[in-house]
Amino acid sequence: MLTVAIYHKSVPPGNKNLEKPAILTNFAQGVRCTGDTAIDVDSNNYTTANVGVIQGWTHEQTDRPHLVLRQQVIALQPYTVAADSNLFLYKNKNNPGNYLRYSFNGIFPNTGIYCDTEINPKRWRWIKRDLGLELKDYRTTGSHILLCLQRNGGWSMRGVDVQDWTIQTVHTLRQHTDRPIVIRAHPGDKASQQYLDPDNPRYRLHGLGISISKTGRTLEQDLQNAWAVVNCNSSAGVGAAIEGYPIFVTDHTRSQCHDIANTDLSQIETPSLPNRLPWVERISMFHWKFDELANGVCWQHMRKFVQVQ
Numbered sequence: 001m002l003t004v005a006i007y008h009k010s011v012p013p014g015n016k017n018l019e020k021p022a023i024l025t026n027f028a029q030g031v032r033c034t035g036d037t038a039i040d041v042d043s044n045n046y047t048t049a050n051v052g053v054i055q056g057w058t059h060e061q062t063d064r065p066h067l068v069l070r071q072q073v074i075a076l077q078p079y080t081v082a083a084d085s086n087l088f089l090y091k092n093k094n095n096p097g098n099y100l101r102y103s104f105n106g107i108f109p110n111t112g113i114y115c116d117t118e119i120n121p122k123r124w125r126w127i128k129r130d131l132g133l134e135l136k137d138y139r140t141t142g143s144h145i146l147l148c149l150q151r152n153g154g155w156s157m158r159g160v161d162v163q164d165w166t167i168q169t170v171h172t173l174r175q176h177t178d179r180p181i182v183i184r185a186h187p188g189d190k191a192s193q194q195y196l197d198p199d200n201p202r203y204r205l206h207g208l209g210i211s212i213s214k215t216g217r218t219l220e221q222d223l224q225n226a227w228a229v230v231n232c233n234s235s236a237g238v239g240a241a242i243e244g245y246p247i248f249v250t251d252h253t254r255s256q257c258h259d260i261a262n263t264d265l266s267q268i269e270t271p272s273l274p275n276r277l278p279w280v281e282r283i284s285m286f287h288w289k290f291d292e293l294a295n296g297v298c299w300q301h302m303r304k305f306v307q308v309q
Contacts, residue, residue: 001037003036003037004027004031004053004299005041005048005049005051007069010055010070011024011066013065027299028040028053029294030296044066050078050306051078051079054070054081057107058071081102081103081104081302082104082105082106083101084103087287088127090219090220090235090239098290099127099287100288101114101287108233109254114285115286115301115305119278119281119285120285121281123287124281138273139246142225142227142245144179145180145227146182146184146229147166148186148229148234149162149185149192149232150186150232151188165250166183169230169265170208172265173265176267177268181210181211182213182222182226185212223240229246229247230249230265231249232251233249237249237255237261241280246262246272246273248261250265257279259274259282260276
């Protein structure tokens with residue numbers, strides 16, 4: 001029997017997103033369904049257990065109580081379950097079933113345990129049915145290159161300024177292609193329209209065939225007639241790959257598309273087109289909906305990866 005501490009105070013104070021606390025309550029219910037012990041922790045104090053479950057992750061700002069708690073749990077807990085955004089969310093923002101991705105001890109492929117080494121091909125079939133997905137054939141035609149940005153200042157960039165990354169990436173691409181480049185800001189970056197301007201002196205991109213996607217456009221809209229997609233490590237690459245577009249990433253180790261991504265921008269005109277089915281079946285193994293949290297199916301799978309000393 002395993003003990004699992006559920007840290008309810010890891011949800012930000014004043015949170016209005018009902019999905020965040022529901023992650024924790026559903027997970028606790030599922031743990032109990034399997035016969036393991038779920039400890040509801042309603043304080044900001046660490047509790048000894050085999051596994052801890054938090055909402056969100058930590059970052060450099062640790063003065064707020066819920067962030068201090070998350071950091072403490074991550075530092076002290078042998079296994080910490082983290083919930084992160086649904087990689088398939090591009091298709092349906094309503095997220096039927098409340099699918100999220102779950103891992104131990106990290107939120108990137110090179111830091112987390114994603115419990116994805118035991119593949120059940122049925123999971124991808126269930127997920128694509130629920131979310132209206134289909135793994136489309138690769139496109140071998142197209143016009144523009146879609147450059148998908150991360151959130152400026154977000155932890156995914158590891159301190160690299162998004163504007164600097166954009167400048168460097170555009171100039172690298174221009175050494176190998178003259179295709180139009182469309183820059184798509186991260187949908188959650190509210191300040192993007194202030195700094196995304198080809199005529200901005202800092203960018204030095206005027207005359208390089210650059211255009212900026214308008215706020216509110218979906219990923220699928222920006223993908224229309226694209227030749228390829230370039231990003232750092234964002235989940236936009238997942239949607240692009242499923243829709244049949246070759247993808248390039250500049251941060252291979254932290255991208256969820258590392259299995260299928262091109263990494264050499266000099267090959268932008270001749271991208272490799274690897275088989276994506278094993279990849280999409282693998283990433284399906286760490287996506288679970290709320291029903292599967294509550295009935296213990298998710299925990300039954302994840303607990304197999306917990307090694308108790």
